[in-house]
Amino acid sequence: MRHLPQRRAIMMKKDKSNGFSKVMTKPKAVSLKELAASLKLSPTTVSLVLNAAPTASSIPTGTQDRIFEAARNLKYRPNHIARSLRAQRTHTIGVLIPEMSEGYSATVLSGVEEKLLEEGYFYFVVSHWHREALIEHHSRFFVERCVEGILAVDTPQHHQTFLPVVSISGHDETKGVTNIVLNHEQAGLLAVEHLVKLGHKKIAVIKGQSFSSDTEARWNAIRTAAARCSIPIKETLVAQLVGTNPTPEPGYVAAKELLAAKAEFTALLAFNDISAIGAIRALNESGRRVPEDVSVIGFDDIYAAEFHNPSLTTIRQPLKEMGCLGAEYLLKRIRENQSDDFPADVTVEPELVIRQSTAAVKN
Amino acid sequence: MRHLPQRRAIMMKKDKSNGFSKVMTKPKAVSLKELAASLKLSPTTVSLVLNAAPTASSIPTGTQDRIFEAARNLKYRPNHIARSLRAQRTHTIGVLIPEMSEGYSATVLSGVEEKLLEEGYFYFVVSHWHREALIEHHSRFFVERCVEGILAVDTPQHHQTFLPVVSISGHDETKGVTNIVLNHEQAGLLAVEHLVKLGHKKIAVIKGQSFSSDTEARWNAIRTAAARCSIPIKETLVAQLVGTNPTPEPGYVAAKELLAAKAEFTALLAFNDISAIGAIRALNESGRRVPEDVSVIGFDDIYAAEFHNPSLTTIRQPLKEMGCLGAEYLLKRIRENQSDDFPADVTVEPELVIRQSTAAVKN
DNA sequence: ACGAATTAGTAAATCGTTTCACTAAATCGT
């Protein structure tokens, strides 16, 4: 019995020291002051050298080397918070998205991320779920966190801040906001012409949700293109997505409506790929085959488009590139915020990707 | 030479005034000191009151009201950077993901975001593209930026930091890391039993990429479950995903391999939904129908699973919930970092979702 | 050999907040 406690004590000790080393001794990051002290130099000198300030040219190479070496050995990393406070620059931007959906936002974000990391910037993302109040709320938090600019993705009417703002597919008319937008006219034309070439005359359209910022532009483009091709779109062949569900469900519902209206159509222009997928489901359920009975064309070219069954003919938006461009223009604005001649719009070109969801109309 | 500086100075001035008016007066956020000055109080008092510090109880209501009102009027917002520096708390965490873009990461992130915003935390996301060096690199940046913890999503072997770490589907054996994991045994069992009940005996399997942290656990679970059902998996019926392409393409390739091997199978267990979709494409191309000729079952239940054609039978992982849980446990660790008894694992339960990609075997 | 320029640094202010340690006046208990 006497041995047992002892053994346990020993084990405990072992455990503890073990745990201690594991739970972290908290190797409290070394500060500039400590680094300087270890070198018997002033923080000033060390800072100057490590930042390669022009003033540091007077510090002899030997000293500089000592400083670099000590920094490496002690694993010194400047505290970004302190630096931000002093320099009034956080190298951080805020990104507003409707939601973390797999297709659209994620792809745009991947472009944003690539560009920003390249330039030493980090970003906060927040979703607003199409709720005005959340947009406002998050924008304020961004200001509080001292982001240097805001990138709004598919987010309309952004509330006024003094921060640089770039909007991707946002159609933000606010003065001073750069918009990264698709050439919608061309996109509409590509879509409609493709269907017309395949012999379609009765074309149905599913418009986007009323809150989606691309809805109006895309709808106008389609109408214009259709008129130009002398195939005006019939009122009865137009449905609209409803609700904030980011799945194909609203497209499914809209297509059901179109089918219920009993107006004949041989082709369907969906607002985007997600809704096209929902629409195809509805068409199949009603006994119509795609593309044999109805041709369906989507928008965006998200990953899912290629591997859906049937694979989707779609108007490709270069989403990742738009993310890159958005980040790029935002950084440009941040860096040259005295100048005023930023473009109000930067346009990217759509591309028709023909796959298996469209086919020539049956005679 | 003497004139040049002068002329440039004049031009600069013009430029500046020009930019100044247009770039919008930069309403430089008001600081605590300014707010205090406007009230003829000290910053201390104002800070105490606004933060509802216990000490502030001695400040009369009248003064408190004046302070609140002035804060509102001047739109005072405390500078988060300064606060972070002083308090040594940034209310920010870093999230590591393999890449932004597939269903997996985005869904997990939506859970993470929800939980974190609820608690007043923001997060940085970075993708590492499965590259060890990037994981290391980003982790260092996280430390530099003073994140309070790191959430690693589907990211194996995380390098040691002194920061709290929670890993989602990471199977990180490092002491002190909490893992949010699926009950893989159960998941494997659900999948295999479902197929067995449908009469399948020749079951093919597509394993995950070697770098994916779930690969091993899932494969073991499937093998164990199959053995228990007396349907051992034949070597020739096992393929593995290759490459980092986050689309269905690797699944397509793997299924092609299985088909080329000419070993008969009536059911296919894919590593995840994405690869199941690719596999179905390959099966269709080889003239096999799903589910009539081959049943296919996926994993994850990403959005696309429900609306794919045929819709995917799958083993659902509660991805969003896992994100929530990950965030929750990370915050718990951050707040109680003295204590040592955090669970090494938090297990969530899978769910069999039966849709149209599986059917009874033909006799 | 003398002033100017260069070399090798340092002290102190600053960014915007929080917080510890105070004070001076008013009020209270007895």
Add this chain to the structure above:
DNA sequence: ACGATTTAGTGAAACGATTTACTAATTCGT
């Protein structure tokens, strides 16, 4: 009426970097 407590605050030191304005010693040009 007197010390103790409460009330209503304030001053100054952090947090960890950057940066401006210095100094003291050396070297240079002539």
